[in-house]
Amino acid sequence: MTESCGHSGAPDVNPEQRAEVVFRDRTATGYAGLVAERGHYWWYTVQQFLLRCMGLQRGGWLYDAGCGVGVYALKIAEEFPTVRILAVDFSACSLELLRESARERGLSERIVCVQADITQWVAPSPVRWVLCTEVLQHIPTQDLRLRALQCFAKSLMPGGELWMVVARYTCRDQHRRIPKEIDERAGGGYFRMRFVPDELRGLMRQAGFSRMHLFGAPVPPARIGQRLPRKLWKFALWLQRVPGSFWMGRVLIARARLC
């Protein structure tokens, strides 16, 4: 388990992301509220899609890489009582909030928090799933992104699966001249990028993954998504399974196996 926030000392974090640790610690309290602003529809098409596709009812260990305050870890622990979670993040404050929430909801027994850098950390025993949502896009160099994926590969048991969620770089972004990478580390912020499908596939292949599938998520800007009638939501989940769905929306969901 993690030590208390503010007294934990930084884990051995790669030098490229030390500024991000400070940022994540500072903003951990507001994180859940901030992402809730995306609206229920966004979470339905991304989180519900994952939870339905991952086969979590089989039970076993899941490594949540860059778990933050536990938006996924808590939901999974609540809905799938036979899943145990290794929740790993380099932000002590995020982990502290996750521990608190887990305690309040009676889930502490099934969520083990570890403060570590996912570009170096490998699960002590092989896990059935590695889940990495909206993290790879904040790792600032290709070499570190590859190292994270190699550590994920080493953490998986034979037949295990990697599931990732990243931001997609769309044609609309290109037309609007939105930079593919934005680096705000010098100003106390963090690095963020958006991926094109081939880039993500190439990275996974380089790390030793071979059976890959990319899905999209039809998520429009929040102001539109929030107005979509609930009746249409199920249609989105169907659309996501259609081949080539990764060309749709602003989110890429990847599933990969080792062989």
Ligand SMILES: C[S@@+](CC[C@H](N)C(=O)[O-])C[C@H]1O[C@@H](n2cnc3c(N)ncnc32)[C@H](O)[C@@H]1O
């Ligand atoms: C955008 S948040 C996503 C949190 C969570 N996965 C979710 O979907 O709500 C990114 C998280 O990744 C963590 N993170 C980024 N790079 C990391 C690294 N190299 N090692 C450990 N955690 C990292 C950050 O501290 C932050 O909590």
